[in-house]
Amino acid sequence: MKPKIFIECALDQDIMALAEQYFDCSVGTANLTLQNKYDALQGCVGYAVPMGNITRELLQACPTLQVVSNIAVGYDNFDVQAMAEHHVIGTHTPYVLDDTVADLTVGLMLAVARQITRLDKWIRTEQWQAGVPETLFGIDVYGKKVGIIGMGRIGEKIAKRLKYGFDMSIYYYNRSRKPRIEQAYGAVYQSLNEICATCDFIIVMLPLTEQTKEIIGQVQFACMQEHAIFINTARGGVVDEQALLNALKEQRIQGAGLDVFTTEPLLADHPFTQLDQVVLTPHIGSATLATRNAMQRTAINNLKAILYQQGEAHIVPELQHLVNNER
């Protein structure tokens, strides 16, 4: 008998076929109630989920679960403490999305610096009658100083693009020093506040954890330069959004490009939407068809690796010990 799994979103046809080869699958639709979710998970040993919250309550309600496979690399939706206590392994999808997220991050930098969305709106509202006013000119990206906060897998891909594509000087802040990256991109390690005070572009690429929650706050925005552009493609929670909003409203920084928010979906009347110098995208860092399919495939392979002990699973570091020890 195949192990029973619940997949909480529709999968690409080929990946669904792969899943069905190994598992007895049921598939959920979006917006399930918690009770529907718990019902669907009864008897399941595996659960593939695109960033849904894995809480203590869910683990208690679904006692047969052995592995939760996040269809995402960030796993701040996991209560890792509760998962460890329930001996439920958590996996995620690193590497396959790095380049796609780095592309979007650079796209946001360019869009803010060159006012691309604002100019697009300007044409569509029939304002292009003569020349473009200087207020709609941009600022150069190439050759500037960029600070990358969180020099992990995606941070490095961003550094690569900006060093070799835009001739930028790379500065970074990270939990640990990265000598290889310093060598490869001439990256200079600095404190968080030094980066905020001296860089022209500041990019956050950290996971959301207890240590990184609102790590960019009032103090950090206060030391940024007036022409600084702030980009967040990590998680909304790593930033104090009110402090960011104040810095933007009071024009203490030039602008921001934001793909992620503390509350998602972001409502259309949120104060960020009122600001022309902010470019917003709806958490689509990894959203190309090819990359989303690669993430789905990794998520199914992670389940297969754990439940059949075939191949290697990408287990989140905090739960790796569950596999190293006898289950």
Ligand SMILES: NC(=O)C1=CN([C@@H]2O[C@H](COP(=O)(O)OP(=O)(O)OC[C@H]3O[C@@H](n4cnc5c(N)ncnc54)[C@H](OP(=O)(O)O)[C@@H]3O)[C@@H](O)[C@H]2O)C=CC1
């Ligand atoms: N917008 C979107 O659609 C997407 C957003 N993301 C977000 O991006 C995040 C990063 O992804 P990825 O690059 O793969 O992750 P990695 O784990 O490869 O990189 C994270 C980096 O952050 C550093 N870090 C962790 N905690 C701290 C801390 N307290 N202080 C300083 N540095 C710290 C790590 O340091 P060390 O090297 O010492 O471990 C690591 O280098 C994800 O967790 C996710 O939230 C990811 C994909 C898409």
Ligand SMILES: O=CC(=O)O
């Ligand atoms: O936000 C997306 C992810 O993969 O993490």
